[in-house]
Amino acid sequence: MEFSRLGFGCYRVHYKVDEHINSLKKALLSGINVIDTSSNYSDGGSEIMVGNVLDDLITENKINREDINLISKVGYIQGHNYTFVENQKKSGSGFKEVVEYGDKLWHCINPDFIEDQLNKQLARLNQKYLDGYLLHNPEYFLANAEQTGMDLEESRKEYYKRIKNAFEFLDKKVSEGVIKSYGISSNTFGSNDKEFGFTSLFEISKFSNENFKIIQFPLNIVEINPIINKNNNGKTVLEFANEMRLKVLINRPLNSITSKGLVRLAEFNFVNYSERDFYKQLEKLKLMEDDMISEKLATYSIDETELKKLKKIFSFGKILEENWKYFGSIEHFNDNVEHHFIPKIDFLIEYFELHFQNEDTLNFLKKFLNELYLMLNLISNHYKMKASKRTNFFNQKLNDLTGGTIKELTLSQKALLLISSLEGISTILVGARREKYIDDILKINDLKKLGNSYEVLLNLHNELIQAENI
Structure with missing residues (x-):
């Protein structure tokens, strides 16, 4: 088959x-x-x-x-x-x-x-x-x-x-x-x-x-x-x-x-924002964390060990303030969100629903998480802006190397088309976890293979060696 x-x-x-x-x-x-x-x-x-x-x-x-x-x-x-x-x-x-x-x-x-x-x-x-x-x-x-x-x-x-x-x-x-x-x-x-x-x-x-x-x-x-x-x-x-x-x-x-x-190797959509809005959101997040620890949690009888753990988790603002400039790339930032922030968020949701019945406390957590998501989105936007420069670099190089024949394709489509055009490649595996990703990649199915894909990849490789940043 x-x-x-x-x-x-x-x-x-x-x-x-x-x-x-x-x-x-x-x-x-x-x-x-x-x-x-x-x-x-x-x-x-x-x-x-x-x-x-x-x-x-x-x-x-x-x-x-x-x-x-x-x-x-x-x-x-x-x-x-x-x-x-x-x-x-x-x-x-x-x-x-x-x-x-x-x-x-x-x-x-x-x-x-x-x-x-x-x-x-x-x-x-x-x-x-x-x-x-x-x-x-x-x-x-x-x-x-x-x-x-x-x-x-x-x-x-x-x-x-x-x-x-x-x-x-x-x-x-x-x-x-x-x-x-x-x-x-x-x-x-x-x-x-x-x-x-x-x-x-x-x-x-x-x-x-x-x-x-x-x-x-x-x-x-x-x-x-x-x-x-x-x-x-x-x-x-x-x-x-x-x-x-x-x-x-x-x-x-x-x-x-x-x-x-x-x-x-993909396109990144971002929205321009002011640095003032960024720091304003950061301060708002830190204030809500202070309120959670000093006012909301103080009204409950919480085991000392658990309280210590909760206080440590409610330090998102401080962690982001100290580290937001040093994630390096959108990929590294997303990795940190997935492996460090999301598990803590999931723990808080489960813990609060299990231990706190007060509607006011639960609503406050919900508002806090909304503000945290907004903060993470602002940081994500910052790194997407940086990544877009890299995307533009790749798009321009590939457009030049192919004589503009694939100019209308997204970067991910260009990348998939080039690799799938190589002689001997049976299948390219794509981790398309969203339906919109499926829509994006399926577009190359109707495209003919490029006859010069090997030469394009080799020329790009040589140019990347000379480039300081990719």
Whole structure:
């Protein structure tokens, strides 16, 4: 079966978020037939969402299961999985060959672990089979080996031995009909072959068979190592994959990792604002926090430990005042909001609803959160203004390099069109968590591939090396 030009990447989607559910439904009903998820995405919530959506659309006779390429991945040990594996270890029945890479971040591709995960994943997805099952970033073994001072040659020998053992197990699963094919998703397929963590497709080809059909790696208009590094017996990973007739999936097409941090390849809408309004909002937020601590909370009998925690949380104003200039980029700011601010906000909402019945207190919290959201939006706007300069830079360069033929496209559309035009790319995975993102990316489906995409990307790469800021 053919893979659609675009695929739905399920990183950071969850079955509890309607917007994510609607986006996947829209994608599938619009002709996208590749879904890529993983055991660790949203701690299993991503796979549950995919399963629910497939059940709904199949039951409604809107899609057929056999028309969908469902791919999931295995290897990460995080979240609930981490707790389970750690408890197994403590009980004396732990899995073999677990790479204890970092705090609450382990990894494993041992057959016993894969079998345990595959059964759980099929249950979450409510599926009898997967079209593709990928080892997910197995290079964690090499990263850990480098950290612990292991010899490079011995590390690579053991690395490919573990992959070979995993493949032999997965061959059995193919024969059982549980998976149709397997492969590897690695961030180091395109790395320099001298780097410790490099994953060689050439080495893997020495022991793989016809069941090994899919590889996945990052590629975007900034990070183009997979198409320029001749790291597989004189060929790039993309060239060698084409010789092996593999399906090639691309991740992170719109998110580039640079020396300056994460760069989002997209347009940013912003509204001009005065600095006076910004500081006025900041002072208002700080005053409301003072009122909450000294007046509202003071009327309740709150455990000293809990009160201390609440006081610490109600310091958004101070934290933002001290740090708003130093987030660096819109991407870094959004990351901080998602991982640091939102969890605290969720905690406050749940705590207040559980412990405080006074309508006045609950309304005050609601007003405070509205002011906090406004403050965060002002800071976001500040960084979007900065990001728009970067977007303009990329748009201008790409317009010049293509002779203006793609001038009318958004930056994200330009980026997707260029990568999808490269020979040998099967599918570009896009994390479109909103329906409007689906609308944006679908526009490239009707566009012809660019015949000079490789030259454009190489020229852009050379110009970026000379540019001080991107």
